[in-house]
Amino acid sequence: MPACAQCSLHQNRMAESVDPSKLMKSWSIWPSTIEGAGPAYDIEEAFRRLPLPYADQEFNIDPIKEELESVTKPPPYVHLKHNVYFVKKKCDGDAIEAKCSDCDPPLTCQIRCSCRSVSISCSQACKCSNKCTNRPFRREKRIGVVKTQHCGWGAIALETIEEGDFVIEFVGEVIDGARCEERLQDMRQRRDKNFYMCKVNNNFIIDATFRGNDCRFFNHSCRPNCQLENWQVSGKTRLGVFSLQGIRVGEPLTYNYSFEQHFGPQTECFCGAENCRGKL
Ligand SMILES: [Zn+2]
Ligand SMILES: [Zn+2]
Ligand SMILES: [Zn+2]
Ligand SMILES: [Zn+2]
Structure with a gap:
């Protein structure tokens, strides 16, 4: 049953004057605000049945755009x-004064270099050359x-x-x-x-x-x-x-995020390694 008197009047008039099956056009509106309503055979009728505000419900493309972008590019951040x-x-503690003096230029600083052994990048104070790989x-x-x-x-x-x-x-x-x-x-x-x-x-x-x-x-x-x-x-x-x-x-x-420096909420791990712990 149509919900409002105006619609029911209009429909009755339509039914009397025109055989609906002969009409080429009909408008099915979804979601319809009128329960149990059949197709509308008139453009005005179709618009009357449009749920309001239709612009927000039917034609808002932002969520679609957002969903597409989540597949094609990562969420934005400032580089x-x-x-x-x-x-x-x-510095996370006291800056350590370090310079290596026993590395032979132009050789690069190897494991035994006093800078490399404490994870300090060689600097101009060091005796090694600018080509040193410990930089x-x-x-x-x-x-x-x-x-x-x-x-x-x-x-x-x-x-x-x-x-x-x-x-x-x-x-x-x-x-x-x-x-x-x-x-x-x-x-x-x-x-x-x-x-x-x-x-x-x-x-x-x-x-x-x-x-x-x-x-x-x-x-x-x-x-x-x-x-x-x-x-x-x-x-x-x-x-x-x-x-x-x-x-x-x-x-x-x-x-490995669980390296002692990383912390945060527990999430499932999908790394696929044989030794996967399942969580991180
Ligand atoms: Zn060096
Ligand atoms: Zn060195
Ligand atoms: Zn050095
Ligand atoms: Zn894993």
Whole structure:
């Protein structure tokens, strides 16, 4: 039964004057505001039956656009080349004065180099040459960002990587414990499960949630091909991703999030490794 007297009147008049089966056009409106209503044989009738406000319900393309974009490109963030500091000290502890003096130039500094052994990048104070390989953080590897099957967005190598190579710096906003706690609370309220924080210590946390680089897209693996290392470069604490093995072009780049510096909400792991712990 039509819901309003006006519609029922109109329909009756239509039925009397025109044989509906002879009409070429009819308008089926869905969702109809009129329960049990048949097709409308008149454009005015069709518009009358349109649910209001129809613009919001039927023609809002934003959710569709958003859904499409979530497949074609990762959610936006501000790209950073270097860390941005919300803390006074750019070092997680006391800066260590280090320079190697027994490395022979022009040889590069090997394992026994006093700088390398404590994860400090060689500097001008060192006796080694400018070609010394113990100066990571100077050139990052070419990396691609791709959509993965189970783990959201991920990073892949776009060039061959040798074992021990510096791959990329974990860059973001350096925040203290109090600010970190605030942000974690906001995250919980937003029910945001994408976690981009890395804790160096309680008052030196690098947060790449809003600003960062491609390192944000490295996924966790229980059998990773890279690892995160804490280095000191010219008195600043910097986190670098280094490869644990040779990596071919196109291979996914991963590190172990449960490395003591990482923390956050527990999520399921889909890394596919034989030793996968199922959670991270
Ligand atoms: Zn050196
Ligand atoms: Zn050295
Ligand atoms: Zn040195
Ligand atoms: Zn796993």
